[in-house]
Amino acid sequence: MRGEPAEAVGPVTLGAVLVAGLLSMVLLGDGLAWNLLIVAVPVGVAAWFSAQRDGRRGRWPRPWSWVWVGGVAALLVVPALRDAGWPSFLAIVAAFALGSLALHGSRTWTGVILSPLGVFEAVVPGLRWGWSGVRERAGEVRGAAPVLRAVAVTVVLLAVFGALFAGADAAFADLLGALIPDASVAGSPWRIVLLAAGVVGALAVARTAASPVRWDRLVVGPGRARGRVEWALPLVVLTALFAAFNAVQLAVLFGGYDTVLDKTGLSYSAYARQGFWQLLLATLLTLLVIVFALRWAPRDGARDRTLVRGVLGTLCAMTLVVVASAVRRMDMYVEAYGLTRLRISVVSVELWLGVILVLIMAAGVWGARWLPRAVAASAAAGVLAFGLLSPDALIAERNVQRYEETGKFDFDYARQLSADAVPALDGLPEPQRSCALKELADELGDERGPWFATSVGEARARRIIEKRPVVAVNATRCGGSDADRDFGPSTTSY
Template identity: 60%
Template structure:
């Protein structure tokens, strides 16, 4: 789309508002402040799109709602790693909402296109400012003076009222960020980034790049025998492997363990990673096979659907086998961040295989957007589910059933794990929570930079403080004692 000629005044004001919100709220950490900062930028993009004559479509709304929903993860969960993944997904899905896209080039490049709008957005805003301020100083200068006077009055009288009444001062400190001269440079940086982000989003909404128009040369169609022979051999190999797996899955573990000399947990650990790689490679093989598939006649298309459909079905058995092995592995050693992450990846790969099969039956026009949407929703569900809380819950349940627990690992979890760890008996409870209690000591972050998980953890620890004595030694854990004030 042709670059817009004039920036709407509402876009300039919302960009300024976005910069102020970023400067005030993003200095102290992340929480609901990320969502509050994104809202003015989304408003600026919406205004620019409406002025430009763009109408919201169903998929645009899906991408926009999903993007903003991803920012609920740092607002609700304290764990930094799922929050980081959710924020990365937010930028990709938000960029896709601004660009749109149906084909693979559109949905893949559209997720990155907003970054290319930063510099054009600055030029767009500067041109608009020059056009609006030239010869109009009598109109905007009094408004600027009025805003400056209002800010000064609020600061002066707010400070006086805070000094006159302790209750008002406490209320004000809980709402207004605590600003010092030392953090002024960082807040300036946050302000600039907030303004640039809003301008880039608005410019993209006003003049999106049509990545769907990028031409991708189709692969050269192969002959039936040349194309089908390697895939049929691969399918036979899958079938043989799955026959063994089905035997094991339905009760043949003891025989396999006796023949291999492996323990129950070793057998589960040995195969999961290989099966995960098999699933990844199978997705790549299917993509390449579709690129080089014979497609001249109805018979060719039937052959492609039959062979690839068989491979997809057999791959789903591989996915089930991998997840079963992970279940055994977790039962033997407990749930960890790595294990829950790769299990989530394996589940999504299984869903991807199902989507590919559905595309073979109903057509593939919807497949690119469905794949990206499934990934975005996966990040959202993964973050909102609270992985650290699930890990703690599983470890505590495992301890109740077997008496085994990895207290050293649990000490590194986030505040999301506190409600589950609070179920442990002493001294295991205090040993597992000592490091978290140390990290959560004091007043903590302001409300806008604090997650719901952190608030819940503080309530639990305030109701039942941890034992500050040498509980880890009594629990059998050495070298991890932190003295909690």
């Protein structure tokens, strides 16, 4: 399945790999922010030149590859903007997946799913490939001796005079400390690990670009076609069940929730919470049903294609109403109990499932050749939007708004949020503001990290707290989740 054997690694690729390793060593030891995007640049350069050297010019990058590369760059901006670790982690994972698609150029479901494995598979071959390139170009290094000596002298001069000027002026020392990464001896073992990881990772990416695994050649045959009645009857009955459920939902929408609550005996919040998880599971199961239905669909001619499109299109449309109902129920619950990370996450997943249903319906009209890549792009776009919208900030904004409306606030949960929540929590009156921000202010501390490892969210939080310092508040006045006692333990249950 692997493509043509890779040509010998070129000098530009080797140089880019070395730069990626050095940048990883000096930049990645203090956290992830702008440094991750900076390290990605030489890795991309190594991949580009190795692909061009191996004859992929004109074949790579294709238009979809440019989409994936742009997505990688956009996703790696998320850690630079947000202090919260969970959306940044999702963005990094999604960036790796999109980068794998760009390297392999996969089009099929098999290729889209398995492409990330190709980069891991290239780790050991990449090391052998890089070492052979270094050995072949050992003579070229001797010819570069004058340049290397000039670089060494330059580094020595900068180090000596930089140290002298830093000792002479404290302001200049602070400037150097902010601009130059810390390369202290105490962190040397960890720096060496980062150097090795950067070199190995860049070599694996470059080797994949030079000779990608052809995952699209793995063909999964279609299932055995079923007869029209055998195939359509269960789906038609299921669609009818969806239609009946949706009719009830529309009646609730226009008739009001009070009528339904009177009939069911449930509270407002219990009605919302009881239904959401079932509807989320129903959406997931419907997508699974569609996958198997397409595999076993009748395909004898135009009439069968019309039948498949009509039945599955109707089922997708009915499921979209279920998605809307699930989102509405969660909105009801948030109105009562506030927003949490889990609640905003599951709503985001439900909305993404709705996007997939729309894409499936579009594929039924215009063909499904583009569907695997479109689903991957929609997932990456969702992760990007999730990070750019700053979920911790949204949670804080919604809960501050709820405090203004009801006087209820869960301080225990607010203390778990990241620095991204500080601008919203700053809107609370005292002493509630200091109660919510005290632990965040303590975590930020007085010591600032280097600029390349500091997110915009952290920098903004520091400015706010420095402008309006947190005041000392008696712990008994802050309370915690007991401040939300009227809402019971379900306040942060999901």
